[in-house]
Amino acid sequence: MSEQLTLYTAKICPYAQRTEIALAEADARFTRYEIDLRNKPEWYLPKVPAIAYGGPQVPPDQPSPESVKLNESLVLVEFVADLYPNSGILPKDPVLRAKARLFIDAVSNKFSPANFSVVHNDGDPEQLVQALEHLQSLLPPTGFAVGEYSLADIAIAPFLGRLHLNLANDLGGFPEGKGEGERILKLLQSPKLARFQEYTKALLDRPSFVATFDKDHILQSGKRRFAELRAKKYGA
Amino acid sequence: MSEQLTLYTAKICPYAQRTEIALAEADARFTRYEIDLRNKPEWYLPKVPAIAYGGPQVPPDQPSPESVKLNESLVLVEFVADLYPNSGILPKDPVLRAKARLFIDAVSNKFSPANFSVVHNDGDPEQLVQALEHLQSLLPPTGFAVGEYSLADIAIAPFLGRLHLNLANDLGGFPEGKGEGERILKLLQSPKLARFQEYTKALLDRPSFVATFDKDHILQSGKRRFAELRAKKYGA
Ligand SMILES: [Ca+2]
DSSP: OOSOEEEEEOTTOHHHHHHHHHHHHTTOOOEEEEOOTTSOOTTOOSOSSEEEESSSOOOTTSOOTTSEEEEOHHHHHHHHHHHOGGGOOSOSSHHHHHHHHHHHHHIIIIIHHHHHHHHHTOSOHHHHHHHHHHHHHHSOSSSBTBBBOOHHHHHHHHHHHHHHHHHHTTOSSSOTTSSHHHHHHHHHTOGGGHHHHHHHHHHHHOHHHHTTOOHHHHHHHHHHHHHHHHHHHHOO | OOSOEEEEEOTTOHHHHHHHHHHHHTTOOOEEEEOOTTSOOTTOOSOSSEEEESSSOOOTTSOOTTSEEEEOHHHHHHHHHHHOGGGOOSOSSHHHHHHHHHHHHHIIIIIHHHHHHHHHTOSOHHHHHHHHHHHHHHSOSSSBTBBBOOHHHHHHHHHHHHHHHHHHTTOSSSOTTSSHHHHHHHHHTOGGGHHHHHHHHHHHHOHHHHTTOOHHHHHHHHHHHHHHHHHHHHOO
8 A cells, every 4th residue: 555545534523533543453654634623624625534545645734636535434444444454454254244344233223323312311321221232242252343353343432432431521411410421321330231341441442542542632622512512402 | 155145035125136136246156035024934033135154054944043144235245245256346446445335325325315205205306316416426427336336336226226117107105196206207317317317227237137126026016015105195
């Protein structure tokens, strides 16, 4: 892989972190360009994350019309896996690949809506517990989603990292200072989710996750964002 | 690939046809088992389509616990592409693969909701035209979604086949006999969709599509199904 690769990303965005983890697992050389999502530069049109691939070497804030522009985080993760077959994030065995993609399907269609509801406080946190039990039922007895670390794990890790960080800091769409963050966190620590908790710990300890998760930055952004959401929901 | 492969499928189901087209493109040897979706056998639990892969040779209505069970049509299409690299349905070039997956993303998130609205008559058909214009904007000047026939084309063809067949026979959630099927068909034949029409024709002429699209069966099932939907919506 000798073409240039520029990643347009934002530390706060879990979708963008998926792509960053994939690039870290691949030991890829790339240009990282942080987009301020609250103050997007005028020349930047697509969503975050996006990759500009190939074309001439140019400053990232002057993307060349000759580079290929790609987006959608899960497409980008597969793209990185294809560019870097040695990253190991795409299993070699077709059955394991299919299982990884089925896990991702459950993340997108079962976990994500339940997680979104908890974050915005417009649903029963018990639905999140059920979604996690379902994901847990897909896990092998040990290891990651399909054994070795793969794109399946990359799909969920950024969301679990933010969920735990926010709840531990009483951040969410629920009212502040009523112990609601702690209460939801306790639900997630239920013994019936023991295997999923072990899995979550392994995800959040993974060096490629740690290297792409700027805890302080995400926490500060979260404080601002949830203060705004709460003001809208419950008055200032 | 020497493991046994059994496909549980239904002629009327566009999702199932995706998997059948992929298997046809791959010239795969497999056991095809038709599930009557209106009268599902008790032993059959998953959704259609599903693949049972590996394990001992068993009658399809007595699936072995030793075979791997996989579902989700797009996952199955990728699985077939991985089992049969010579099928050609997964482009070799990572950029073309990413473009194929972006096209599929647009099919799932833009085309499908608009198509569903037209079929059930609870939305403006103009939204479908806009979705098709968007897909058209992703097409290269000639050929299929990313040039050579690929999983991107497989993702949309079964839906376009059913849409055209139904509209041409005045079948849909709209009232019968008012020319509504013809009116929507005319919208799709607008000159601004010329490239998409050419693409649709190539999709529906593809031998793997023709071989897996039982027009009479689908039309008869559609007549029954839309009669029921219309009775529910507009009274008997
Ligand atoms: Ca690795």
